[in-house]
């Protein structure tokens with residue numbers, strides 16, 4: 001008989017097929033390295049930190065599920081006030097409660113901890129993400145069926161307004177939201193949901209695949225499902241850029257660019273251009289007027305600028321918040337009107353507080369006039385606003401930079417230039433399309449650091465390394481960030497040559 005856990009219940013509620021695939025096609029699962037997954041790591045950190053919310057606690061660990069369940073029962077018999085990782089098994093349904101708190105009247109409260117700052121599905125924070133309701137409702141089902149009197153259910157998550165001052169104030173670091181009403185509403189469905197999942201898991205044939213954008217993109221079985229549904233590798237609708245309906249198209253049997261055209265489906269300009277260009281083998285498209293107008297709005301000297309950042313679920317740098325992006329490095333290529341190119345850069349050596357020296361050098365390097373050119377500039381502008389907020393002594397010079405920004409990605413996002421090899425507008429997609437034979441612009445030729453998340457990890461690792469390894473990794477970081485801004489220079493020069 002199949003053992004259900006709360007994470008399986010949540011996954012299978014999102015898509016029953018995942019249960020069937022876990023049982024019958026496990027070898028087709030793309031195994032993720034969870035140590036690389038920031039959300040998973042954030043959840044682990046938050047879970048450990050939240051244990052102390054109610055003071056002293058008893059942690060249930062070390063042992064098989066049956067041993068853990070016995071230890072939990074013993075803690076309950078002893079009227080332990082706070083039990084972390086309290087483990088229960090009802091029939092084949094297992095659950096571990098992050099925090100189980102005994103109330104004054106002898107009843108219990110369930111606290112489920114998540115390492116997220118926004119558990120809602122909308123920015124207006126009106127609709128709680130369904131998976132958190134399912135998660136807690138499953139726990140409530142297991143505990144009540146074992147005769148535990150649970151009277152309230154809470155979701156605990158990180159407060160993105162919390163500012164770390166060197167000591168953790170757990171009551172402010174976490175938001176505790178009472179979901180008891182929602183859980184009581186969902187509870188009557190849990191048993192039939194478990195039965196339905198079990199029926200699906202045990203059926204002989206693979207269930208019909210119905211794609212859903214929310215779940216399939218991140219699903220470890222998506223390659224399997226695309227193969228079963230014969231989604232082509234080339235010119236597939238999955239290659240559409242920022243198109244919410246692509247999974248709906250797949251469900252309607254519209255799988256390729258050819259199918260989209262055959263069905264006369266109207267798309268956003270970037271996607272329409274991509275389809276026409278690929279299917280009709282068109283030469284590059286250049287909107288000369290728009291491109292010239294855009295490039296002429298740049299003012300010399302041109303500052304090609306890029307930050308590297310890291311973030312922590314639980315803030316560790318003073319005056320930062322959960323998941324705040326903390327700049328530790330930048331690269332800057334300065335192009336003067338006469339064509340001269342200078343390079344400047346910053347890489348923090350103060351690993352506890354990388355921002356102050358960065359601000360001072362950045363204000364000096366970026367001067368007061370000239371356009372600051374970034375690729376997707378909203379990221380750089382947001383970091384500068386946060387630096388101004390966190391370091392008020394530098395508020396004015398930092399905020400004065402914002403109006404000088406120009407976003408080079410606009411050229412590709414808005415379609416002033418398009419060629420058929422460009423399927424995304426990120427710099428790492430655009431660059432090899434424009435310069436396919438230039439090894440000096442190939443990120444693959446870099447050592448150790450090839451993309452932003454590798455840069456973040458490298459920086460966090462630096463203080464743990466011996467001086468020789470740290471020197472080598474710092475050089476890799478410098479080369480990587482330098483390529484980001486040099487790539488912008490090359491793209492700019494290429495575009496200039498067209499108009």
Ligand code: SF4
Pocket residue numbers: 015016017018021209210211212215216219220221222223225
């Ligand atoms: S790819 Fe989609 S349909 Fe297939 S198992 Fe995953 S979530 Fe379900």
